[in-house]
Amino acid sequence: MRRAGCIEMMYPELEDKLVVTIMGACAQELYNLGHRDNFFYLQHAMGLASSIGLGLATHLPRERVIVLDGDGSVLMNLGTFATLARYRPKNLVHVVFDNGSLLSTGGFTSHTTSGITDIAAIARGAGIEHAVGVSDVTAFGEAFVDALDRDDLSVIVAKVEPVGPDHYGMDLQLPENAFRFKRWIAERRRATGAAS
Amino acid sequence: MTVSYDNSKIIFDGIKAAGITSISALPETWLGLLLQRAEDDPEISLIQVCKEEEAIGIAAGAYFAGTPHVLLMQNHGFFGAINGIVSLAQLYHVPLCMLVALRGHWGEPYPWHTRGGIVTESVLRALGIPFEYARRPDDVAKQIREAYTFSQSSLSPVALLLTRDLMED
């Protein structure tokens, strides 16, 4: 299974959801499908994508938040699973694409390569009730649909091949991404009449 | 030496008076009474983190959501959050209003705090983070309000250093 295929499968659902990705390959694969202002690409600060997701989900209970994380990134912030478990935002889906690789920095193996480290088990051990590991496209699709249907925090750890996009580059400055993301949220709040 | 009950209340009231409704924090002695108040207050949303760098992400999420937020941590936690501050907040122009307990400074009896206390100001300067010292209970509410205002106008992290004079009786 490839991450790009998984993201493509998710893409129609992402139209009206807040999406936060990690850096590099993952960000590029989403961007290549067509940027939207409700997508935020965290092009550095490894580990914090799910923390941004928690901040968004907590303060915007009417929105759905989807985090697209990676094994290398989430291993830098394992405490995030415990924090997510404690506050349990019902509107957050945390997808970890486990390619066993630090792909965006040259493809060194990560600690999950050998299969010894099981990120879904870590998430469950941290207290996240709905944390599943999947390794084929059908199972991924089902897990994602289940997560969207479920009114609860969900973690999906998807085993994917260590392959990335064939080119890198975005026509989007980093602060511009942040400004437009914030504006998208503000305009939607205005449109839906949410109390501030 | 005890943590100041009165001044913890003054700081908490100052946070609320500044319009802040959301706090992320990692507990430490000087912040204990303050956090207790935050936990007991239904108007405040409090997220306790495992490590201070997480709070940088949470604060960014709160900012994008349009919710006024402050971060509470001690200076050693600030050190542990630096990549988040540089590579998320500063890189993307996301404001952070950080209230930082300045352990290991004038009057510090505990050796383990001292190295961190000695370098805190230089690290803030090196990162280009504007900071002020909060020493007097009469000033602190205004300092919190101004720190928040400045973080929002400059789209930058700012730090208000909570000193021993303020935090201990």
Ligand SMILES: Cc1ncc(C[n+]2csc(CCOP(=O)(O)OP(=O)(O)O)c2C)c(N)n1
């Ligand atoms: C603090 C820090 N250390 C190292 C790097 C270098 N680096 C860039 S991408 C990356 C790997 C990311 O791995 P993962 O989250 O699994 O995503 P992938 O690139 O495999 O899609 C690393 C280590 C960095 N950006 N930041």
